[in-house]
Amino acid sequence: MKACGLIVEYNPFHNGHVYHLESSKKKTNADCVVAVMSGNFLQRGEPAILDKWHRAEAALQTGVDLVVELPYVFAVQHADLFAKGAILTLDALQVDTVCFGSEQGDITPFHNAYSHFKQNEGNFTYQLQIGLKEGLSFPEASRRAYEQINLTTNELNLSQPNNILGFSYVKSIFDLKTSLKPETIQRTKSQYHDEEIENQIASATSIRREIISSKNLSEKAKSAIPLSTYHAFLTYLEKTSVLHHWEHYFTLLQHTVWTLDLETLRTIHGMEEGLEYRLKKTVNHAESFQHWMELLKTKRYTWTRLQRMFVHLLTMTTKLEMESIHMLKSIPYIRILGMNEKGRQYINERKKNLDIPLVSKLQQFDHPYLTIEERANHSYYLAVEAKKRARVKNRDIEAPIILN
Structure with missing residues (x-):
């Protein structure tokens, strides 16, 4: 089976993600779609509005075949470390292609930018350190360093958020010497930081803002999410009465x-x-x-x-x-959250050649990263009142993976 990997957060899974999923599958001619997804805390340092189980289930019901969890130690990090964890996970699963959304929409400039970056990496690092010493934030210092080596004005503009994240994926693919092939599709309609829902393909930011501010699933919010996500919201609210925010x-x-x-x-x-x-x-x-x-x-x-x-x-x-994550050259385990029949078939085909354990619940495997994961999940569910908390919190420890 030919597999396409997606690196996602699905906070929440929305119509833009459906477009990304379907377009990626078509572009890569994949038989199976594997999503590596952040858990209950996300790359930009936020609690997910719904827990990982309900986000994974919404994705599985809408066409993703296998959902695995990006370990917490990589999920809540800057772009390069986030990318490293996701790429190591997809490489361990022997996925063929990684397809990401970008403002650019064409993979060739990413290849060219990588070659240019490697030729100028020393100068980039030097310029980055200057920016940090001047008091610039890491993203701003990085943007200026890219600018200094002409990677914000050429064919790939590395001042745009999805281009930056996509470039981190490409760097990880090649720097880690994986066999993965990068591909990209152009983001459509909404922009990453849009705060208002303008059409049926809206940013996750605008959808979360609408739901939290209106304190319910308004018609505007419902227009931007698939039915599976709508049901995930209803189910989670019924169980917890909470949509998580800071x-x-x-x-x-x-x-x-x-x-x-x-x-x-x-x-x-x-x-x-x-x-x-x-x-x-x-x-x-x-x-x-x-x-x-x-x-x-x-x-x-x-x-x-x-x-x-x-x-x-x-x-x-x-x-x-x-x-330890900076020196890591392979992922220590793969945490499966859910899969459908095609995902099960893919795992069955690949698992005999996997040299790392497949984990379906926390107590199945002993590793320091899973100890951190358990603390993270405990912390996340503190937002849920005590009498309802055990039901959702214990899912990590007791319940099996989602079989769709």
């Missing part, structure tokens, strides 16, 4: 900052450049999570960087626990 965790984060000393705060992953002092200084003035973020945000401390730090603080993930 305000649910505000008082817990306040309590954590109040009670931890500076030395302990300093051990948390993402707690850099004196951020622990800024947290202590602002904690008593913050009236909401949104307000706290506004108090903390500076030119150096970007919104995304702060959110990632808060995720790691919520899950008590330390710098020491994250050290």
Whole structure:
């Protein structure tokens, strides 16, 4: 079976994702679509609006054949580390092609940009370090470094968010010496950061904003999601009465900052450049999570960087626990969330040649990353009231994978 890999978050799974899925399958002539999906916390440092199980089920009901989880240690990271974890996972699953959405829409400029980047990598690194020393955020320092080596004005514009993420995938594919073939399709209609739903293909940001602000599934929101996602929302709300967002965790984060000393705060992953002092200084003035973020945000401390730090603080993930991911050359396990009959067939064909374990529940395999995963899931479900929490939280430990 020929397999196409998708790197996704599905927060939530919407009509644009359906377009990406169908277009990728057609472009790569794939028999099977494998999605590696972030779990309950996401790349930009946010709790997913629905948990991973309900997002995975919506995807499986709409045409994805196999959904595997991107480990937390890679999921809540900047683009290059996020890409590394996803590419290592798809390579371990022996997927043939990775197809991503981009503003560019043509893969050739990505190949050319990679060749140009490798020829100028030393200068890029030098320019990146200059930007960071000047106090620029990592994304802004990277954008300026790309600009210095002429990768924002040539055929591939690396100032655009999906081009940047796609380029990270391409770099990982080639730097890690995988056999994966990269492909891309052009994003259609909505832009990554659009905040309003303008048509049936809308950004995930605008859909989440509409649902959370209206406190229900308005007709506008329903127009931008497939029926499977609509049912996933209804099911999850029935079980939990919660759609997750940062305000649910505000008082817990306040309590954590109040009670931890500076030395302990300093051990948390993402707690850099004196951020622990800024947290202590602002904690008593913050009236909401949104307000706290506004108090903390500076030119150096970007919104995304702060959110990632808060995720790691919520899950008590330390710098020491994250050290190993930089040297990792292969993924230690594959966590299956769900599959349909075609996905089962694909796994059965490939598993005899896999040299890493397939994991369907947390206690099946002992690994430090799964210990972190368990903490992350516990933290995520704290937004659910206690009498309803066990039902959804224990899914990770007790229940089997989704068989669609």
